[in-house]
Amino acid sequence: MKQITVISGKGGTGKTTIAAMFYALSDSVIADCDVDAPNLHILLKPKIIEELDFFGMKKAVITDLCTQCGLCYELCRFDAVFVDENYSIDMSRCEGCAFCYNACPEKAIEMVDNKSGKLFVSKTDYGYFVHALLNPGEENSGKLVSEVKMKAKEIAEKEKVEYLIVDGAPGIGCPVIASLSGVDAALIVAEPTMSGLNDMARTIRLCEHFKIETFALINKFNLNERMAANVEYYCKNNDIEVLGKIPYDENIVKQISNIEFPFKGNAADKIAEVWNRLKEVV
Amino acid sequence: MRIAIASGKGGTGKTTLAVNLAVFNNLNLYDLDVEEPNDYLFFKPAKLDTIEVFRKVPVVNEKCNGCGICKDVCEFKAIAVIDKAMIFPEICHSCGACIYFCPEKALDEENKLIGKIIKAYNEITLTYGILEIGEASAVPLIKEVKKEIKNGIIDCPPGTSCPMVESVRDVDFVVLVAEPTPFSLHDLKIAINVVESLKLRYAVVLNKHGLPFDGVEKYCKEKGIDIIGKIPFSKEIAEKYANGMLLGEYKDLFKEIYGVIGD
Numbered sequence: 300m301k302q303i304t305v306i307s308g309k310g311g312t313g314k315t316t317i318a319a320m321f322y323a324l325s326d327s328v329i330a331d332c333d334v335d336a337p338n339l340h341i342l343l344k345p346k347i348i349e350e351l352d353f354f355g356m357k358k359a360v361i362t363d364l365c366t367q368c369g370l371c372y373e374l375c376r377f378d379a380v381f382v383d384e385n386y387s388i389d390m391s392r393c394e395g396c397a398f399c400y401n402a403c404p405e406k407a408i409e410m411v412d413n414k415s416g417k418l419f420v421s422k423t424d425y426g427y428f429v430h431a432l433l434n435p436g437e438e439n440s441g442k443l444v445s446e447v448k449m450k451a452k453e454i455a456e457k458e459k460v461e462y463l464i465v466d467g468a469p470g471i472g473c474p475v476i477a478s479l480s481g482v483d484a485a486l487i488v489a490e491p492t493m494s495g496l497n498d499m500a501r502t503i504r505l506c507e508h509f510k511i512e513t514f515a516l517i518n519k520f521n522l523n524e525r526m527a528a529n530v531e532y533y534c535k536n537n538d539i540e541v542l543g544k545i546p547y548d549e550n551i552v553k554q555i556s557n558i559e560f561p562f563k564g565n566a567a568d569k570i571a572e573v574w575n576r577l578k579e580v581v
Numbered sequence: 582m583r584i585a586i587a588s589g590k591g592g593t594g595k596t597t598l599a600v601n602l603a604v605f606n607n608l609n610l611y612d613l614d615v616e617e618p619n620d621y622l623f624f625k626p627a628k629l630d631t632i633e634v635f636r637k638v639p640v641v642n643e644k645c646n647g648c649g650i651c652k653d654v655c656e657f658k659a660i661a662v663i664d665k666a667m668i669f670p671e672i673c674h675s676c677g678a679c680i681y682f683c684p685e686k687a688l689d690e691e692n693k694l695i696g697k698i699i700k701a702y703n704e705i706t707l708t709y710g711i712l713e714i715g716e717a718s719a720v721p722l723i724k725e726v727k728k729e730i731k732n733g734i735i736d737c738p739p740g741t742s743c744p745m746v747e748s749v750r751d752v753d754f755v756v757l758v759a760e761p762t763p764f765s766l767h768d769l770k771i772a773i774n775v776v777e778s779l780k781l782r783y784a785v786v787l788n789k790h791g792l793p794f795d796g797v798e799k800y801c802k803e804k805g806i807d808i809i810g811k812i813p814f815s816k817e818i819a820e821k822y823a824n825g826m827l828l829g830e831y832k833d834l835f836k837e838i839y840g841v842i843g844d
Contacts, residue, residue: 308617310591310739315764335740336590336768356656376677391746396676397656435774438743441717469591469739470616473717492823494596494619501617501714508715522816523823555762556794 300455301581302463302482304332308498310469312490313518315339316551316562318466320570321577323425323561327462330451331430332444332478334416339466342560345421345428351450353431353443355415356395359388364407371399371408391436416443418450427454441473448478471505479511484581486542487515489534491527499530503537513539514580516573520544540580543573584734584842585752587776589768591739593760594788594812596620598838599736601828603705605835609733612709613748615696615722620736621709622825626701634710634725635692638670639679645687651679671717696722698729719744727751741771749776754842755783756809761794769797773806786838789814810838 305318315331315338322329322343331339359379361371365386372380379392380399390413400408415437421428429451431443448465455463467478479485485506489499499515506513515534520527527544534541548566553559561567586599595614600623603610612620639651645665652660659672660679670693680688696712710726712719720743727747737748749755755776759769769785776783785801790811801808812818812834821828828835 309619311593333740335742335745336771338590338764338767341763341767374677374681376675391750394674394676395656396674396678397654398676398678398681401654401678402681433742435741435771436743436746436778438746440740440742470614470719470744471712471714472616472719472744474740474742476715476717493622493825494617494822497619497622498617504714522819526823552762553793555764556792558763 300460300463302452302465303577303581304465304467304478304482304485305488306467306475306478306485306502307469307488308471308502309490309495312488312495314488315342315466316555317488317516317518317570318464319343319560320562320567321464321574324571324574325462326426326460327464328427328429328451328455328458328460329464329466330447331466332447332474333466333468334431334433334440334443334447334474335468337430337432339428340430341558343423343428345419345423347419347421349420351418352414353416353418353446355413355437355442357397357410358390358393358395358413359397359399360409360411361386361388362407362409364405366405366407368404370402370404374398374402394438418446420450420454426460427458429454441477444468444474444477471501475505476509479506479509482511484512484514486577487513489515489517489530491517491520491523491530493526496526496530496533500533503539514577515539515541517541517544519547521546542576543569545569545573582732582754582843583730583752585737585749585755586734586758587737587745587749587755587772588739588758589741589772590765593758593765595736595739595758597788597812597822597828598756598758598786599734601831601835602839603734604827605832606839607705609731610705610707611726611730611733611735612707613723613726614736614738615710615712615719615726616738618709618711620707621699621701623827624701624703624707626703628702630700632698633694634696634698634722636675636695636721637677637690638673638675638693639668639688640691641666641668642687642689644685646685648684650682650684651688654678654682671715674718675721698726720747723747741775746775746779749781750779752781755781756842757783757785758788759785759797760789761787761792761797763794763796766796766800784809784842786810786812788812809841810834
């Protein structure tokens with residue numbers, strides 16, 4: 300089983316569109332690892348077969364045993380302890396390091412479970428699908444991404460499918476790093492804009508940093524052919540194969556609006572060509 | 582006034598709105614999307630100032646006897662002990678617990694570069710953070726960039742987890758940028774949840790207005806959420822954005838949006 304993560308750096312370049320098509324075209328399991336803005340389930344209309352609670356880092360709570368010594372306030376580097384009449388913890392700032400818990404001389408701090416999201420295993424018309432929903436504003440999306448990916452891998456191995464496709468998050472931080480760990484290849488979906496090029500460049504460096512084999516595709520290339528050529532040139536100079544160029548296609552816009560999937564039309568055909576090429580090279 | 586531009590979904594037009602809103606209303610601009618900062622691409626600054634940002638990570642000195650207390654107090658599994666303690670600085674959250682609890686004083690703290698703050702002096706001042714590649718958490722850098730914020734426009738990271746929350750916390754107003762797609766509507770609802778739970782004032786700006794999906798407008802109407810501006814879907818706008826150009830012909834629209842927020 301091969302694992303392929305679809306990422307982009309910049310948001311909105313078409314990761315979900317591309318990843319969903321790869322999934323529909325192959326014998327695979329797909330994991331939506333963009334856990335703070337997951338969108339795949341909208342397209343795939345999953346039937347949920349299993350629902351699991353996700354627990355983030357435990358968080359600190361100050362109990363009645365507190366004698367107001369203020370040590371926790373001094374030690375916390377995340378400004379999560381604040382003083383009104385009494386000392387208390389701002390849960391949204393607490394990182395769960397338990398420094399205060401271990402240091403409190405009165406044992407007045409407890410670490411409590413923090414249910415911060417849900418993980419779903421589903422069946423779709425194309426196979427198994429794993430996604431999650433993080434409670435709004437929660438941290439630790441890297442940890443949730445790892446759990447989503449692990450669950451999807453477990454199913455992929457059990458079902459003996461050929462591919463695990465991972466739809467990644469934008470950016471280059473912890474959720475993206477977690478979605479890249481241990482995969483066979485990363486596919487960067489670039490768009491022909493200055494921001495798209497700039498973000499792709501940082502994403503390529505991230506993949507290099509973690510020594511992951513990387514490929515690219517240029518989405519909506521005909522919206523700016525000059526910039527698309529710059530993207531191609533940059534990839535060539537960095538030894539990244541551009542597996543294909545997908546045209547901007549109003550059919551896809553309409554089909555997303557009406558949630559008609561799998562996509563059909565010119566762009567969809569090109570995505571299928573890229574998928575065939577990706578299978579050859581990975 | 583501190584006005585945050587956020588969205589939930591990436592690629593809906595945060596940067597377009599933030600940059601044009603700042604320039605055409607002569608406001609300071611702050612780019613807190615430190616993982617992928619792009620606002621600077623729209624300027625050719627005459628002068629730059631750079632500040633390096635560090636966080637503290639522990640390093641083991643010769644006094645370590647391998648007792649393992651540091652490992653026990655590290656909730657992030659950033660320390661392993663074989664004969665002596667070994668630190669994994671990329672996983673470390675810099676909480677300081679290991680240093681405090683080490684009975685041998687065998688851990689010192691060292692500065693690890695996590696990114697830079699850059700101030701670019703253009704027709705307006707742009708301040709942005711740029712995260713080092715491989716650094717997992719954007720939040721410590723975002724916190725440092727935030728210390729520079731006076732009044733102005735704050736371009737936020739996408740998503741709705743900790744980097745976005747840290748960016749919108751304490752602002753006076755949040756503009757959520759949405760586009761007419763079912764994906765954007767879904768993520769907008771999550772973003773609304775976040776700003777409401779933080780008790781922030783907010784409104785929506787619709788980008789790529791004219792695409793066929795009308796779910797975002799319907800939702801806002803139903804919930805009584807103000808849509809304070811609509812940027813049309815047009816090839817010219819896309820072309821200008823692609824080339825890092827400002828939208829001068831829509832100057833009045835950006836003045837109007839700022840006017841509405843100010844009231």
